Amino acid sequence: xxxxxxxxxxxxxxxxxxxxxxxxxxxxxxxxxxxxxxxxxxxxxxxxxxxxxxxxxxxxxxxxxxxxxxxxxxxxxxxxxxxxxxxxxxxxxxxxxxx
Amino acid sequence: xxxxxxxxxxxxxxxxxxxxxxxxxxxxxxxxxxxxxxxxxxxxxxxxxxxxxxxxxxxxxxxxxxxxxxxxxxxxxxxxxxxxxxxxxxxxxxxxxxxxxxxxxxxxxxxxxxxxxxxxxxxxxxxxxxxxxxxxxxxxxxxxxxxxxxxxxxxxxxxxxxxxxxxxxxxxxxxxxxxxxxxxxxxxxxxxxxxxxxxxxxxxxxxxxxxxxxxxxxxxxxxxxxxxxxxxxxxxxxxxxxxxxxxxxxxxxxxxxxxxxxxxxxxxxxxxxxxxxxxxxxxxxxxxxxxxxxxxxxxxxxxxxxxxxxxxxxxxxxxxxxxxxxxxxxxxxxxxxxxxxxxxxxxxxxxxxxxxxxxxxxxxxx
Ligand code: SF4
Ligand code: SF4
Numbered sequence: 001x002x003x004x005x006x007x008x009x010x011x012x013x014x015x016x017x018x019x020x021x022x023x024x025x026x027x028x029x030x031x032x033x034x035x036x037x038x039x040x041x042x043x044x045x046x047x048x049x050x051x052x053x054x055x056x057x058x059x060x061x062x063x064x065x066x067x068x069x070x071x072x073x074x075x076x077x078x079x080x081x082x083x084x085x086x087x088x089x090x091x092x093x094x095x096x097x098x099x
Numbered sequence: 100x101x102x103x104x105x106x107x108x109x110x111x112x113x114x115x116x117x118x119x120x121x122x123x124x125x126x127x128x129x130x131x132x133x134x135x136x137x138x139x140x141x142x143x144x145x146x147x148x149x150x151x152x153x154x155x156x157x158x159x160x161x162x163x164x165x166x167x168x169x170x171x172x173x174x175x176x177x178x179x180x181x182x183x184x185x186x187x188x189x190x191x192x193x194x195x196x197x198x199x200x201x202x203x204x205x206x207x208x209x210x211x212x213x214x215x216x217x218x219x220x221x222x223x224x225x226x227x228x229x230x231x232x233x234x235x236x237x238x239x240x241x242x243x244x245x246x247x248x249x250x251x252x253x254x255x256x257x258x259x260x261x262x263x264x265x266x267x268x269x270x271x272x273x274x275x276x277x278x279x280x281x282x283x284x285x286x287x288x289x290x291x292x293x294x295x296x297x298x299x300x301x302x303x304x305x306x307x308x309x310x311x312x313x314x315x316x317x318x319x320x321x322x323x324x325x326x327x328x329x330x331x332x333x334x335x336x337x338x339x340x341x342x343x344x345x346x347x348x349x350x351x352x353x354x355x356x357x358x359x360x361x362x363x364x365x366x367x368x369x370x371x372x373x374x375x376x377x378x379x380x381x382x383x384x385x386x387x388x389x390x391x392x393x394x395x396x397x398x399x400x401x402x403x404x405x406x407x408x409x410x411x412x413x414x415x416x417x418x419x420x421x422x423x424x425x426x427x428x429x430x431x432x433x434x435x436x437x438x439x440x441x442x443x444x445x446x447x448x449x450x451x452x453x454x455x456x457x458x459x460x461x462x463x464x465x
Contacts, residue, residue: 036157038248041108
């Protein structure tokens, strides 16, 4: 599939927020994180939820990576790679949008 | 089934059956609930609270036309305050800057706006209301201007199938995020009007091509949800994601149903929010346990590999076409009753008959 809106790939300086009508939500009944989006709710795995909880329209993806690097004992480049991949995927689904 | 079922994901809140339009494929039952039987605001507030408590994540405010209820913004605000995702399913006829602002201020998350066709003359004819299309176009403009994500919904049939490319173009021009190209489901009003609605296989294939082309063109900008007509499929759809598995439907008068057509099944007791809690109905009512899971299934479903994929199809369709709600959905090519589908296709009249419009009392002689 081709996309006519050629977007630049995300980087450490990319700033994201949730698009209107999309949000991260903890479901107390199922004890799981969900992404609430138009006409559907899908599960956010624990790693994705860690990233998404830090998305606030003010922190860059680099800053989010730093925070996760402090919190977890994983190499920074691995966290960065996963963060970029996850956020790109969710931006394609129009859950996240560039500020 | 003795196990406690997982909680439902969605509540379909049918606030009213009143609607300014009269689409001949409307998913409302043939026997429409009268205004005098509608639940009060307090009842709906309680239903929404119970839904949130049991684990519902999304509330779809629907109808009829839910904007015909002046308490809609209050109900949306209440759902939002409980952390529920709120979706409005509307014809857009009653939407203006003032009514939209009230909903937007209440915290509404998303709007699904229905269109009957791409051209005004045809659209107004199908919806049975002059001037409807102009109002809908203005509604779409206002929704996008407000910044709310918008889904356009088109129900497809033989009298509009050729304009699917124009419908997809409309979604792009109007700034929609999603568009549903949904072939008609043939129960209730749709079944009553089947000869006027059922497309030919060629028409169906053309809609499939149009959708594939638009998907390639739109990429990730606009998502297309395509619902095929199961008359031309070899296997039914998992109706509502399986009976009593994902959805709760509350009718205008407070009946709690596994799907919006369930009231057509005779001999069942339909529990009401006036008498029991949603959770009790979901978990224990005979209505919800009746066709939940696979224990109830006849052959060929019982020994079929797909039984947890499509859950034996639609109970209301099985009833309408075979007279037995517990039968395998005749849409399935393995079903003993499958010939009724082939006959319906073979007997399509060359010229579609006049619509039996969806109106109070208009199905009486059916
Ligand atoms: S399908 Fe048409 S008549 Fe039925 S509720 Fe929707 S807009 Fe109204
Ligand atoms: S036999 Fe039953 S379970 Fe199997 S495909 Fe047909 S409807 Fe589905």
